[in-house]
Amino acid sequence: MKSKVWRSIDLFAGIGGIRLGFERAFNDEISTVFVSEWDQPAQKTYSANFHDAFNIEGDITKDEVQEKIPPFNICLAGFPCQAFSLAGKRQGFNDDYKGICRGTLFFEVARICEKHKPEVIFCENVKGLTIHDKGRTFSIITKTLKQLGYQVFARVLNSRDFGVPQNRERIYIVAFRNDIDATDFRFPDPTDSTKTIADIIEEKPVPAKYYLSDQYLRTLRAHRARHEALGHGFGYEVRSWDDVSAAIVCGGMGRERNLLIDTRQTDLTPTTHIKGEINREGIRKMTPREWARLQGFPDSFIFPLADVHSYKQLGNSVTVNVIEAIARNIKQILDKPINRVSETKSADKK
Known part of the structure; x- marks a missing residue:
């Protein structure tokens, strides 16, 4: 029997680290159908590594851009973290930059998912998101996802526990639509904490x-x-x-x-x-290549621009190894023979 191919969208895509992690976990059972990233240098790096038949879209806040989004099953959204970073001013939902309220870009994710109702919403952000405004910001995000009809799981994971020698703590949010039986979902345990800088040296x-x-x-x-x-x-x-x-x-x-x-x-x-x-x-x-290895990118990943762009893009990116580990656990839930709560209840009655 042919396996289901899950359709995904890649919002605030950066250079594609989240997509790469999901593709490693799902192999040929996932297909990216829409990509959005407003930073043009990041678009160039993304396009050098992912050869889609469609163009990368820019400002996701525009209605005309959101109207281009086709039906999808999985939403990948590394929404901008500057508003919540421990290193920044932590203005959260009030943070304004170049006319765009970055802290509220999460609500664009919510708006898109309210319309399309994907099975899974996956988000990544800085650890500071969990404590911003005494936890109220994070509470608003989880409450919003629940109001949309999703079960929400969240955990802070450290990249150094997943095969790269980088001390990088990030919050990961996984939301399953309520009709998905996600009772067995767990975030991954550490896979490899032995790597050192010597392992990523040129x-x-x-x-x-x-x-x-x-x-x-x-x-x-x-x-x-x-x-x-x-x-x-x-x-x-x-x-x-x-x-x-x-x-x-x-x-x-x-x-x-x-x-x-x-x-x-x-x-x-x-x-x-x-x-x-x-x-x-x-x-x-x-070097940028050493940074790429710290983030779990393969040496085949292309960085076509000057170093200054590569450093910025990698600093803004995700650790692919962590994404892959979480995505594998998400796939286990989606691959259940009966993965709908309604179907499970029907089966119980028989």
Whole structure:
């Protein structure tokens, strides 16, 4: 008997990390029928890796864009996290940026799912979502999903427990439509907590451009000293190869908190414009490919743009390994011979 192919939509898609995790778990039993991502550089990276017969749509808040969404079974939505991040201002549903209230973009997910009633809604966000506004923001999200007719499951998981050496805690929300028998759904247990930075290091010496200049290194050290004097403890960090990385994030902090000592490169002639010379201590930032490995992306995944875009896109992305582990458990529920509550009740009466 031919297996059912579940139709999915990829909202706030970024570079496709959530989609990739679900495709790994579902194999050829899932088909993406709609993609939305407003950031054009991210669109280019997405298109370089996923070759769909349709165009990536932009602003999902527009009615004319939502009207293009075909029927679907699974909604994938990594809705923007800046409004809830522990590193940001945490304005939540009041956060406004470039005319778009990012904190309320979740409600666009709700609006779409209210119309199409998919079997599953999957969301990912920063851990700070759970405590924003003393938990009221998260309560509103779960209450909204329940009012739409869904059973809601949520858990904070750490990427380091799923085969990548990155200390990255995120909240994952899985909502099953009420007619789905999801009583057996569980979030995955840790699969592999043994990986270290040594497992994601580039195999060959990396180019000199990734090594810090001596002047930049002095600036970082002075910056950390100032913060330590104030009792803040903020600053750059050099990671041991047998350690795990801090969470990779957008901006310089994500790179500065995950520096490495790597003395394999012997040609330290500057290839970019820097102030001073390249440091002689072997201190460098991780490469985009190393970041990609920290997020569980395969080496075959293409990053067609300049490093500055790749770092941003990976810092904004998800850990594919975690998504895959959750998706496998979702698939187990959907694959039940009787996976409707109504059908189960009918069977019980016979």
